[in-house]
Amino acid sequence: MNGMSLSPSRLDSAFRDLTCALGDDAVLGPGSDLSAYEDPYSFGMADTFRSSGAVLPRSVEEVQTVLAIANQHGVPLWTISLGRNLGYGGGAPRVSGSIVLDLRRLNRILEVNEEHAYALVEPGVSFFDLYEHIRERGLKLWISSPALGWGSVVGNALERGLGRTPYGDHAAQIRGLEVVLANGDVVRTGMGALPGADTWQLFIGGYGPSLDGLFVQSNFGVVTKLGLWLMPQPDGLMSCRVRFQRESDLEAAIDALAPLRRREVIQSNAQLANILHQAVGCSPRDRWYGGSGAMPGAVLEQIREDLGLGWWNLHFALYGEESMLDARFEIVRRAFSTIPGAEILGQKYLASGADGLYAWEVERPGAHLAGVPSLSALKVLKFLGEDCGHLAFSPVVAPTGREAVKVYTHLKARAYEHGIDYVGNFTAGVRHLHHIFLILYDRRDAEQRSSAFALFETLVREMGQEGIGEYRAHLAFMDLVGAQYSFNDHALRRFNETLKDALDPNGILSPGKQGIWPRSFRIERSR
Numbered sequence: 001m002n003g004m005s006l007s008p009s010r011l012d013s014a015f016r017d018l019t020c021a022l023g024d025d026a027v028l029g030p031g032s033d034l035s036a037y038e039d040p041y042s043f044g045m046a047d048t049f050r051s052s053g054a055v056l057p058r059s060v061e062e063v064q065t066v067l068a069i070a071n072q073h074g075v076p077l078w079t080i081s082l083g084r085n086l087g088y089g090g091g092a093p094r095v096s097g098s099i100v101l102d103l104r105r106l107n108r109i110l111e112v113n114e115e116h117a118y119a120l121v122e123p124g125v126s127f128f129d130l131y132e133h134i135r136e137r138g139l140k141l142w143i144s145s146p147a148l149g150w151g152s153v154v155g156n157a158l159e160r161g162l163g164r165t166p167y168g169d170h171a172a173q174i175r176g177l178e179v180v181l182a183n184g185d186v187v188r189t190g191m192g193a194l195p196g197a198d199t200w201q202l203f204i205g206g207y208g209p210s211l212d213g214l215f216v217q218s219n220f221g222v223v224t225k226l227g228l229w230l231m232p233q234p235d236g237l238m239s240c241r242v243r244f245q246r247e248s249d250l251e252a253a254i255d256a257l258a259p260l261r262r263r264e265v266i267q268s269n270a271q272l273a274n275i276l277h278q279a280v281g282c283s284p285r286d287r288w289y290g291g292s293g294a295m296p297g298a299v300l301e302q303i304r305e306d307l308g309l310g311w312w313n314l315h316f317a318l319y320g321e322e323s324m325l326d327a328r329f330e331i332v333r334r335a336f337s338t339i340p341g342a343e344i345l346g347q348k349y350l351a352s353g354a355d356g357l358y359a360w361e362v363e364r365p366g367a368h369l370a371g372v373p374s375l376s377a378l379k380v381l382k383f384l385g386e387d388c389g390h391l392a393f394s395p396v397v398a399p400t401g402r403e404a405v406k407v408y409t410h411l412k413a414r415a416y417e418h419g420i421d422y423v424g425n426f427t428a429g430v431r432h433l434h435h436i437f438l439i440l441y442d443r444r445d446a447e448q449r450s451s452a453f454a455l456f457e458t459l460v461r462e463m464g465q466e467g468i469g470e471y472r473a474h475l476a477f478m479d480l481v482g483a484q485y486s487f488n489d490h491a492l493r494r495f496n497e498t499l500k501d502a503l504d505p506n507g508i509l510s511p512g513k514q515g516i517w518p519r520s521f522r523i524e525r526s527r
């Protein structure tokens with residue numbers, strides 16, 4: 001659906017007014033270089049998700065001005081913080097012709113509070129920025145970073161991004177938002193509504209309904225400040241690896257892992273990755289296999305031998321004082337040692353050690369377990385050469401071995417049918433698994449692009465019928481994924497639409513995000 005017709009004259013007037021109000025250097029109109037707002041992995045659908053320009057306000061007041069102009073001309077905006085949402089659409093809008101509301105210039109770190117362990121940041125702050133800020137001041141705090149550290153703290157938390165420390169469920173760390181509503185009103189959630197309160201980032205509740213969640217994966221407002229809990233630097237960290245020898249160990253591995261997460265013996269998102277997931281960052285695919293179709297099992301075995309991997313490879317860290325690390329490791333060791341052939345390794349690093357924890361954080365591989373941002377995950381995107389595209393199919397699965405095997409078996413079979421390698425991991429939250437299936441394809445190859453697209457679509461529908469849904473999706477699949485959440489004839493969608501129409505009657509804020517469309521677009525769709 002392309003939504004309401006966006007006449008060139010309406011857009012021209014909007015760009016003229018934006019330039020007049022914010023100045024030339026805050027507006028990228030038609031004819032400007034808009035490559036930063038293109039989706040690098042668009043399956044040849046770039047025109048379906050093409051912006052008409054961008055506006056880069058410098059303050060909350062300028063955000064209000066932009067919203068007023070968009071309302072006046074009925075022009076849709078697409079809000080981004082840094083637009084690095086790779087694999088999900090990057091900085092590109094759901095509705096072609098939208099003006100990107102790029103918040104990168106709101107880039108202040110407003111507060112980092114060491115005593116209470118939180119930060120208050122604006123949308124343009126990247127994980128690298130926040131990390132450097134903390135390091136320069138020698139604060140005893142850790143951030144949690146997703147695989148790539150160049151994205152924004154705000155955008156990632158709002159999209160329910162994941163990191164690998166005990167604070168790795170980023171949306172769950174949000175403590176207080178400032179939001180500009182479509183009508184220009186500025187709202188602070190929770191305790192932030194109380195003038196003079198010093199508890200905005202400490203207590204999520206406030207008085208009345210909790211609203212923070214309303215602005216997560218949502219198009220109900222523009223977030224201009226976000227509070228986030230940070231982790232007090234622990235006294236020690238133990239990097240743990242468990243290698244399982246057989247493909248069929250998946251069931252036992254998950255059944256051993258789930259209670260350890262539930263009881264929080266393992267305190268962070270533990271990642272159980274298959275052979276290829278471990279290998280994709282090491283060298284290009286053609287080092288191992290030059291044939292067509294998905295890699296045969298014998299080649300996988302060869303990779304496993306060459307790289308000294310398990311069939312399944314579990315990686316996580318334990319945190320705390322040395323005695324706590326030892327006690328936790330012993331429980332973990334006992335749990336996994338019941339699985340024949342499982343190899344269990346642990347390496348301790350203590351803050352009081354010779355080079356301290358800081359040196360470890362920066363220099364050792366796996367530093368993301370200490371929240372250190374990096375770009376090393378980009379290596380994955382060289383697997384199929386310079387033009388390797390990726391798309392993450394990420395269903396939420398109950399943490400039992402039986403469910404994990406069911407989903408894995410199905411995904412792998414469908415991947416092979418489509419000639420695509422199965423590159424996957426199960427990331428274990430406290431009481432759920434994210435099954436991240438990384439669909440890698442050659443962007444230049446039309447056949448591979450359409451296979452990747454068809455595979456994703458099939459999986460959403462088939463998993464949906466099993467009651468298994470994705471936690472996040474690329475622009476092209478937002479409607480389809482949203483449609484699976486259909487209890488009571490789509491009551492959730494109706495509820496979201498009711499909120500959308502009340503909060504944003506002209507439908508200017510990110511129409512179509514997460515499958516939530518404003519009234520004007522719904523009317524057009526039904527014609």
Ligand code: ADP
Pocket residue numbers: 079080081082083084085086090091103123150151152153154155156158159218221222223224510513
């Ligand atoms: P990052 O650069 O961290 O990867 P993006 O800026 O691409 O993140 O944001 C990811 C998505 O989150 C955007 O597509 C948008 O839908 C939403 N988003 C990002 N920032 C905001 C914000 N400040 N207010 C509301 N939604 C936002």
